[in-house]
Amino acid sequence: MKLLSLRGWKAVELEAQPAVEVVPEAEPAAWPEGVVIRFVTVGGAHVDVTGPEYSDQTSWYCHGCKDKSQYPYAGYLSSTRSKANDHASACRALPKPEVSR
Numbered sequence: 001m002k003l004l005s006l007r008g009w010k011a012v013e014l015e016a017q018p019a020v021e022v023v024p025e026a027e028p029a030a031w032p033e034g035v036v037i038r039f040v041t042v043g044g045a046h047v048d049v050t051g052p053e054y055s056d057q058t059s060w061y062c063h064g065c066k067d068k069s070q071y072p073y074a075g076y077l078s079s080t081r082s083k084a085n086d087h088a089s090a091c092r093a094l095p096k097p098e099v100s101r
């Protein structure tokens, strides 16, 4: 049986059917406090948009390359969302793995 793996999802090829069924692997982890929108980057890291949703104080931060909102640091959600999504579409930084001791 051929299996495909997508981040957070598992595709299972059914033997009697040519179709591929996509089912969630597990319940997604809760987002950190204050995160309004979360984008996944090309490299698999997250770009988080935070701040009061209906304000001009939203900003974004990339957990892959550590880049963040600049000029201005904070703005309205419509602008911040677009910039965060653009960054996620281009960022190839991998998420930093947990350090084992």
Ligand SMILES: [Zn+2]
Pocket (backbone or CB within 6 Å): 041, 062, 063, 064, 065, 066, 067, 087, 091, 092, 093
């Ligand atoms: Zn990045």
